[in-house]
Amino acid sequence: MTTSPFHLPQSVDAAIAALTGDAVLVAGATWVMRANLRDESNDRVLVSLSRIAELSEVQHDENVLRIGSLVTHDGLGAALTGLAEMGALAQAAAMSANPAIRRVATLGGNICAQGFAAPDLVPALIALNATVEVRSKVGAETLDIEDYLLARPTRPSDEILTGIQVTRQSGWSAHARGLLRQAGEYPVANVSAFIDADDGGTINSARIAVGAVEPVPRRWQSLENALVGQPIDAVCLGNIALDHLGDFTPRDGVDSPGKYRLRILPRLAEHVFADIAKQMQEGT
Numbered sequence: 001m002t003t004s005p006f007h008l009p010q011s012v013d014a015a016i017a018a019l020t021g022d023a024v025l026v027a028g029a030t031w032v033m034r035a036n037l038r039d040e041s042n043d044r045v046l047v048s049l050s051r052i053a054e055l056s057e058v059q060h061d062e063n064v065l066r067i068g069s070l071v072t073h074d075g076l077g078a079a080l081t082g083l084a085e086m087g088a089l090a091q092a093a094a095m096s097a098n099p100a101i102r103r104v105a106t107l108g109g110n111i112c113a114q115g116f117a118a119p120d121l122v123p124a125l126i127a128l129n130a131t132v133e134v135r136s137k138v139g140a141e142t143l144d145i146e147d148y149l150l151a152r153p154t155r156p157s158d159e160i161l162t163g164i165q166v167t168r169q170s171g172w173s174a175h176a177r178g179l180l181r182q183a184g185e186y187p188v189a190n191v192s193a194f195i196d197a198d199d200g201g202t203i204n205s206a207r208i209a210v211g212a213v214e215p216v217p218r219r220w221q222s223l224e225n226a227l228v229g230q231p232i233d234a235v236c237l238g239n240i241a242l243d244h245l246g247d248f249t250p251r252d253g254v255d256s257p258g259k260y261r262l263r264i265l266p267r268l269a270e271h272v273f274a275d276i277a278k279q280m281q282e283g284t
């Protein structure tokens with residue numbers, strides 16, 4: 001009997017069972033298809049998630065938003081309509097890549113693409129304090145997204161990310177990204193923020209996440225702390241961001257030297273705060 005190079009399981013359990021040897025999961029395939037550019041093997045058994053209906057489900061009530069891992073970047077736009085505080089995720093999905101990629105690239109692939117330093121959805125999910133749901137032969141688990149990203153290289157090889165959850169809370173969020181050529185390319189740096197402010201516009205709490213600057217997206221905690229008690233004034237907040245660049249050790253890459261990634265961060269932060277200030281004024 002020969003081994004099929006391509007599996008199309010109809011359930012998560014069947015997909016887990018098919019993940020043996022060096023088989024690799026594939027969702028939209030926009031990352032997997034570029035394996036040869038990363039000097040990775042293109043000759044692996046593929047286990048497609050595309051037939052597993054439960055992975056495309058989106059549910060929300062007044063407390064929780066849950067999004068299945070197979071929802072595409074385009075699909076996120078529709079799923080998040082009317083959820084004002086999820087602006088960062090909706091914007092990140094709408095700005096990423098190009099229309100053709102956005103129609104097939106998935107939420108799960110964005111989180112699980114190992115070694116991908118510049119995902120757009122991940123900083124938005126960190127800013128929104130998302131958790132990830134994973135399943136493997138061992139069982140199901142829910143993890144903080146930042147913990148999952150750091151642990152990912154050592155997670156079980158038969159693990160599938162089934163979805164994300166965000167606890168809904170009042171506030172506003174936004175995403176901004178810096179590109180070199182304004183084309184459908186990976187961002188040089190990106191920033192997502194979630195802000196809770198009082199009626200007078202004073203910041204009560206902030207969660208800010210940065211992608212593409214270091215190998216793994218993460219929170220910008222010293223800036224978060226510095227923003228508490230400040231009024232939402234984008235230029236002032238951008239200047240405060242300038243004082244907190246020391247948090248990062250930027251990576252050099254073929255697309256950009258590390259120091260450029262760092263240099264554009266305050267400007268991206270300013271964009272995000274200006275967007276949030278506008279949303280607050282408009283009452284959205």
Ligand SMILES: Cc1cc2nc3c(=O)[nH]c(=O)nc-3n(C[C@@H](O)[C@@H](O)[C@H](O)COP(=O)(O)OP(=O)(O)OC[C@H]3O[C@@H](n4cnc5c(N)ncnc54)[C@H](O)[C@@H]3O)c2cc1C
Binds near residue numbers: 033070095119159186
């Ligand atoms: C031209 C181009 C431009 C791009 N621009 C951007 C951009 O601007 N911003 C951006 O964020 N991204 C960009 N991307 C990257 C894009 O590949 C990811 O954003 C996309 O979300 C990956 O999703 P996918 O479903 O295609 O992943 P796949 O290629 O199917 O999988 C990616 C990885 O994740 C694993 N995986 C997938 N789903 C799961 C799951 N549910 N559980 C466990 N592991 C899983 C796979 O095994 C694989 O290792 C671009 C890609 C291209 C080709």
